[in-house]
Amino acid sequence: MASILKVKNLVTKFHTVDGVVNAVNDVSFLLEDGETLAIVGESGSGKSVSMMSIMGLLPMPPAKVEGGQALFNSKDGPVDLIQLPYEAMSDIRGGQIGFVFQDPGTSLNPILTIGKQISETLIRHLGISGREAKDKTVSLLAEVGIPDPTLRFDAFPFQLSGGMRQRVMIAIAVACAPRIVIADEPTTALDVTIQAQIVNLFKELRVKMGVSTIWITHDLGLVAGLADRVLVMYAGQILESAQVDELYENPKHPYTIGLLGALPRLDTQESKRLVSIDGTPPDSTILIHHCPFAWRCAHAFERCWNEKPALTTVGEKHTVACFYAMEEGR
Amino acid sequence: MRAQPLLRVNDLKKHFYIPTGLFGQETIEVKAVDGVSFDLNAGETLGLVGESGCGKSTTGRTVLKLYRPTSGNVFFDEKDITSIPGEELNKLRTRIQMVFQDPYASLNPRHTVKTIVSEPLVIHGLMKGAELDERVKELMELVGLNPSYMKRFPHEFSGGQRQRIMIARALSVNPDFVVCDEPISALDVSIQAQVVNLLQNLQERLGVAYLFIAHDLSMVKHISHRIAVMYLGKIVELAGRHEIFDNPLHPYTQSLTSAVPIPSPKMERKRQRIILKGEPPSPANPPKGCVFHPRCPIARDICKTEVPQIAEVQPGHFAACHFAGTPIQDT
Numbered sequence: 001m002a003s004i005l006k007v008k009n010l011v012t013k014f015h016t017v018d019g020v021v022n023a024v025n026d027v028s029f030l031l032e033d034g035e036t037l038a039i040v041g042e043s044g045s046g047k048s049v050s051m052m053s054i055m056g057l058l059p060m061p062p063a064k065v066e067g068g069q070a071l072f073n074s075k076d077g078p079v080d081l082i083q084l085p086y087e088a089m090s091d092i093r094g095g096q097i098g099f100v101f102q103d104p105g106t107s108l109n110p111i112l113t114i115g116k117q118i119s120e121t122l123i124r125h126l127g128i129s130g131r132e133a134k135d136k137t138v139s140l141l142a143e144v145g146i147p148d149p150t151l152r153f154d155a156f157p158f159q160l161s162g163g164m165r166q167r168v169m170i171a172i173a174v175a176c177a178p179r180i181v182i183a184d185e186p187t188t189a190l191d192v193t194i195q196a197q198i199v200n201l202f203k204e205l206r207v208k209m210g211v212s213t214i215w216i217t218h219d220l221g222l223v224a225g226l227a228d229r230v231l232v233m234y235a236g237q238i239l240e241s242a243q244v245d246e247l248y249e250n251p252k253h254p255y256t257i258g259l260l261g262a263l264p265r266l267d268t269q270e271s272k273r274l275v276s277i278d279g280t281p282p283d284s285t286i287l288i289h290h291c292p293f294a295w296r297c298a299h300a301f302e303r304c305w306n307e308k309p310a311l312t313t314v315g316e317k318h319t320v321a322c323f324y325a326m327e328e329g330r
Numbered sequence: 331m332r333a334q335p336l337l338r339v340n341d342l343k344k345h346f347y348i349p350t351g352l353f354g355q356e357t358i359e360v361k362a363v364d365g366v367s368f369d370l371n372a373g374e375t376l377g378l379v380g381e382s383g384c385g386k387s388t389t390g391r392t393v394l395k396l397y398r399p400t401s402g403n404v405f406f407d408e409k410d411i412t413s414i415p416g417e418e419l420n421k422l423r424t425r426i427q428m429v430f431q432d433p434y435a436s437l438n439p440r441h442t443v444k445t446i447v448s449e450p451l452v453i454h455g456l457m458k459g460a461e462l463d464e465r466v467k468e469l470m471e472l473v474g475l476n477p478s479y480m481k482r483f484p485h486e487f488s489g490g491q492r493q494r495i496m497i498a499r500a501l502s503v504n505p506d507f508v509v510c511d512e513p514i515s516a517l518d519v520s521i522q523a524q525v526v527n528l529l530q531n532l533q534e535r536l537g538v539a540y541l542f543i544a545h546d547l548s549m550v551k552h553i554s555h556r557i558a559v560m561y562l563g564k565i566v567e568l569a570g571r572h573e574i575f576d577n578p579l580h581p582y583t584q585s586l587t588s589a590v591p592i593p594s595p596k597m598e599r600k601r602q603r604i605i606l607k608g609e610p611p612s613p614a615n616p617p618k619g620c621v622f623h624p625r626c627p628i629a630r631d632i633c634k635t636e637v638p639q640i641a642e643v644q645p646g647h648f649a650a651c652h653f654a655g656t657p658i659q660d661t
């Protein structure tokens with residue numbers, strides 16, 4: 001399969017009064033054409049910052065992308081999103097790459113009607129007339145499941161529920177038939193029944209439009225029903241990546257194993273105690289030169305404290321950054 | 331003979347009146363809790379689940395009399411706490427405690443851990459001096475915190491540790507009953523397990539009963555003995571934890587359990603989801619008849635006019651639906 005996005009050695013830091021925050025520490029991954037890639041990790045692990053680095057959405061300063069590439073297979077050939085000038089990046093953002101944020105409350109303009117916000121995106125990226133944009137907006141609203149789309153065209157964001165606002169965000173993200181949609185925790189603020197509606201909508205759109213998706217979440221349950229492939233992030237790094245079935249059946253990194261063990265199982269009758277991972281993630285102002293999980297890892301040995309493990313292939317499309325897992329695999 | 335339940339909640343209502351209009355001359359009535367009944371036995375955990383705004387926190391707070399009930403009764407150890415005099419209620423307060431959702435907002439940032447943990451003991455004048463110090467140490471060990479952290483301030487702790495501080499504080503007075511309002515929602519997965527295990531271990535050792543409020547159904551199933559499902563101010567179903575998942579009778583519960591993500595790709599592929607249309611209506615303007623009828627896939631005419639009463643449909647299994655147990659065809 002061809003890749004549509006190739007991220008290499010991404011490093012992003014924040015220079016703050018309290019010190020340097022090492023938010024993204026040498027992250028590399030591929031997004032294949034048409035696939036849904038999930039990035040899972042706990043709060044502060046660098047999921048959002050890595051995506052915003054790629055999309056040029058970080059406030060600079062304090063943020064600084066200190067290294068790396070993000071090669072995007074655009075309509076007009078490959079480009080490095082990190083090096084792209086502001087204007088060109090703005091054209092791609094919302095056009096060829098759509099973005100859905102965690103909190104639709106803050107990313108919609110409160111003083112513009114939702115119809116206006118969607119049609120402006122269409123006019124800007126597709127260069128169509130106001131009349132055409134309005135028609136297309138109404139059909140997009142219908143497509144994302146907003147009842148009475150003609151009426152809702154004139155609604156302001158505050159007049160909609162959280163689930164509806166998230167649908168509007170999705171409509172904006174897919175309005176210009178993007179090649180990639182990046183969704184940053186699009187259902188975290190929603191209730192399970194509404195979450196199920198949104199996940200369903202994404203699946204439908206994916207079939208209809210063949211779009212590649214990056215879905216950021218901390219919910220390993222959600223990922224199981226959604227993703228083709230999964231990246232596990234911790235302390236600004238990728239610790240493991242695998243096809244979804246492989247990851248759940250054959251996790252290799254002690255952190256992944258711990259995360260899966262910490263989840264209650266609905267599929268068993270007995271109730272064992274959950275496996276808990278002691279301790280907490282490291283302080284992101286420390287630059288770590290060894291395995292970032294070593295403090296919390298039951299398998300840590302000398303090497304784990306002396307070197308940083310690199311992602312190593314342990315199976316088909318399965319890589320892991322752990323000395324213990326690598327030795328075990330041999 | 332069956333022992334009396336520790337807590338018996340009977341047709342509890344809490345309505346809020348919100349002033350509207352230019353001069354606040356009119357009011358909107360929000361029926362946040364609208365006729366809730368349940369029992370809780372000593373040493374038992376009852377899970378309370380439902381979507382945002384359905385009235386879970388208000389139920390917890392009204393049971394503790396942090397809100398004055400609009401009507402209904404709450405019997406704790408056979409005493410009706412909705413009507414007993416303040417003095418007697420104060421005595422009962424040491425037996426009933428609460429852990430709140432947000433471990434960041436609910437700890438006073440200027441107080442040391444020791445002050446926070448010992449506050450209920452001090453307020454009720456139960457301990458002081460060396461005895462108090464000893465008790466705080468013991469409590470910190472109980473919840474897995476190093477007693478040497480006693481002099482530190484909340485900001486020096488992680489989310490999971492702060493939640494442990496809250497739990498130590500709630501347990502300081504040896505309560506029989508603790509309302510846990512979303513005690514793990516603000517925590518990361520790996521930390522959630524620490525807190526849930528702690529709550530379970532403490533129940534085993536001390537025999538505390540919990541009302542465990544959460545919206546994460548899989549966690550609720552894991553920790554609870556029985557589960558109550560709320561929708562728009564009412565309990566629509568109540569049963570044993572396996573029963574709720576294996577044999578949900580109310581259409582809302584059926585959709586809820588089918589929507590919970592399962593961390594297994596194989597099972598996810600096999601599953602049938604019941605996806606509800608629309609969103610929960612406002613409790614300020616609840617629908618007539620069954621409050622669930624506008625979203626219900628099996629609703630018929632009677633549902634639009636008659637309020638279904640909660641009934642014991644099967645032994646120990648309660649549901650409030652005219653057509654309880656009717657399977658939903660996949661949508």
Ligand SMILES: Nc1ncnc2c1ncn2[C@@H]1O[C@H](COP(=O)(O)OP(=O)(O)OP(=O)(O)O)[C@@H](O)[C@H]1O
Binds near residue numbers: 022023042050218284
């Ligand atoms: N504007 C900022 N200034 C300073 N540090 C920041 C800023 N934004 C993010 N960070 C830090 O960068 C690191 C990565 O944050 P990021 O938002 O990517 O985490 P995340 O994985 O998306 O977490 P969550 O699940 O909570 O959204 C964290 O340590 C965070 O505190």
Ligand SMILES: Nc1ncnc2c1ncn2[C@@H]1O[C@H](COP(=O)(O)OP(=O)(O)OP(=O)(O)O)[C@@H](O)[C@H]1O
Binds near residue numbers: 380389
């Ligand atoms: N103090 C109050 N004054 C007025 N209305 C209130 C008050 N507290 C709660 N409500 C309303 O009562 C209803 C129930 O709220 P409650 O906080 O009990 O819901 P919940 O089930 O705990 O929701 P969540 O899952 O979001 O915490 C909501 O409509 C809410 O807006």
Ligand code: SF4
Binds near residue numbers: 581620
């Ligand atoms: S009573 Fe009627 S409307 Fe209510 S849930 Fe049952 S079937 Fe649906």
Ligand SMILES: [Mg+2]
Binds near residue numbers: 048049184
């Ligand atoms: Mg984030």
Ligand SMILES: [Mg+2]
Binds near residue numbers: 387388
């Ligand atoms: Mg609440």
